[in-house]
Amino acid sequence: MGDTEQEAYHKIHIAPASEPSGCPVDHKFTPFNADYLENPYPQLEGFNQEQPIFYSKKLGYLVLSSYEDIVSVFKNPAVFSSENVQDPVFPVCPEAMETLSVDDYNPVAVMSNRQQPDHTRIRKFTGEGFSNHRMKILEPYIHESCEELLDQMEEKGGPAEFVSAFGHPLPGQVIFRFIGFPEQDYEELTCWTANRLAFTWGNPDDQEQNDIAKNMLKYWRYCKAFVASRNLQPEDDLTSDLLAAHKADPEELSYREVESIIYGLSFAGHEIVSNFISLTLLNVLPDRELWGALCNDVGLIPNALEEVLRCDSPQTSWRRITTQDVIIGGIDIPAGTNIFLSLGAANHQANLFPEPAKFDIYRKNATKHLSFGRGIHFCLGARLARSEGQIAIEALTKRFPNLRLAEEQNFKFSPNITFRGPRNLYVEWS
Numbered sequence: 001m002g003d004t005e006q007e008a009y010h011k012i013h014i015a016p017a018s019e020p021s022g023c024p025v026d027h028k029f030t031p032f033n034a035d036y037l038e039n040p041y042p043q044l045e046g047f048n049q050e051q052p053i054f055y056s057k058k059l060g061y062l063v064l065s066s067y068e069d070i071v072s073v074f075k076n077p078a079v080f081s082s083e084n085v086q087d088p089v090f091p092v093c094p095e096a097m098e099t100l101s102v103d104d105y106n107p108v109a110v111m112s113n114r115q116q117p118d119h120t121r122i123r124k125f126t127g128e129g130f131s132n133h134r135m136k137i138l139e140p141y142i143h144e145s146c147e148e149l150l151d152q153m154e155e156k157g158g159p160a161e162f163v164s165a166f167g168h169p170l171p172g173q174v175i176f177r178f179i180g181f182p183e184q185d186y187e188e189l190t191c192w193t194a195n196r197l198a199f200t201w202g203n204p205d206d207q208e209q210n211d212i213a214k215n216m217l218k219y220w221r222y223c224k225a226f227v228a229s230r231n232l233q234p235e236d237d238l239t240s241d242l243l244a245a246h247k248a249d250p251e252e253l254s255y256r257e258v259e260s261i262i263y264g265l266s267f268a269g270h271e272i273v274s275n276f277i278s279l280t281l282l283n284v285l286p287d288r289e290l291w292g293a294l295c296n297d298v299g300l301i302p303n304a305l306e307e308v309l310r311c312d313s314p315q316t317s318w319r320r321i322t323t324q325d326v327i328i329g330g331i332d333i334p335a336g337t338n339i340f341l342s343l344g345a346a347n348h349q350a351n352l353f354p355e356p357a358k359f360d361i362y363r364k365n366a367t368k369h370l371s372f373g374r375g376i377h378f379c380l381g382a383r384l385a386r387s388e389g390q391i392a393i394e395a396l397t398k399r400f401p402n403l404r405l406a407e408e409q410n411f412k413f414s415p416n417i418t419f420r421g422p423r424n425l426y427v428e429w430s
């Protein structure tokens, strides 16, 4: 684990959540319910109208649904700390805990769960890492990867399982390339980084936790060895940029922080973008006119992608914990309360987004969604995610103007509290 409890990347000992008194209590709600996983929005729109703030007994979190409340939480990091965002929702089993208790598993919190003033210090360097210069280098590579994956998909013929053929490999290749990992390691890296989502935001059984913990350890050791190799021989990549910043001023960015940024980014930039691209197809393809409109005018794609983020976001929630007693919506909330921010509910608030369940690519205020957060932790990869989405959907419209969803398929969504996307998505074309 990290050097201090404050710095630890995964704080695997979770303090039991306290239950605020005087707050409506819901005994049924959990994001693991099958109907919620399939389509959370009917329930979330109900929360907006009936109980925008309540305590979920099953989850052990205070649930906030109102757009305004969530924005004010994001904008007040001193009171609403992000230190719990990488904590596993459920306790980790002793065997997995032992795996991660070895001395050399020591990543530190660097971004999403790092607190001030260190967060701002580190974000200066990671922000520079996502500069125009790096994005410009990356874009031709994203185009190239899209075309290669589509060539393979087309060659095999339809129906194709889109998530494994394109949706998942594309963002993996992009983030690995961005970091600078050697191409021959991509396959192994994909195995190691898979399922970290389940470890932190899902409810894996002991065996799964154990397997994932072993992979996390292998992956961390790989990151350390990789950063050491770039330290000896820099290349033109993000890792070398960060190491140069460290060498210029080791007090401002430590070597361990560089290792930990690399460890965290490959996860942050992978699964969620895969879900983003798959959810775009899931929302657009059933309406033939809509797909036709995007094929005829790729200029419509950016707002269509924003509407996916608003209407059917790959990230439906995020978390915070109160650092002091505070009042929200007239209710006293004690320090140490875990808060579940329902981004999905805020994105469907009817007074801000009329007919919220309607997927409308022409919606004027689609960009006002909260899917990338707000404030100091605003998603570092938002620009990259938008760029990957645009390039991927544009390539698909050009390659397969009559792409459609294969008939008679049931979509399954991975059981976790935060990230949404179909596990399989069969598509056809002619």
Ligand code: HEM
Pocket: 074, 082, 111, 112, 113, 123, 175, 265, 268, 269, 270, 272, 273, 276, 314, 315, 318, 370, 371, 372, 373, 374, 375, 376, 377, 378, 379, 380, 381, 382, 384, 385
């Ligand atoms: C559609 C895709 C994505 C969505 C919906 C998304 C969403 C989010 C959200 C909600 C947050 C938390 C904001 C907060 O706490 O205020 C976040 C933070 C973050 N995201 Fe993303 N993300 C996406 C893609 C990416 C990509 C591609 C990367 C990196 C390559 C990335 C890296 C990060 C990092 C490093 C943070 C922490 C930033 C900080 O604490 O300063 N994300 N993202």
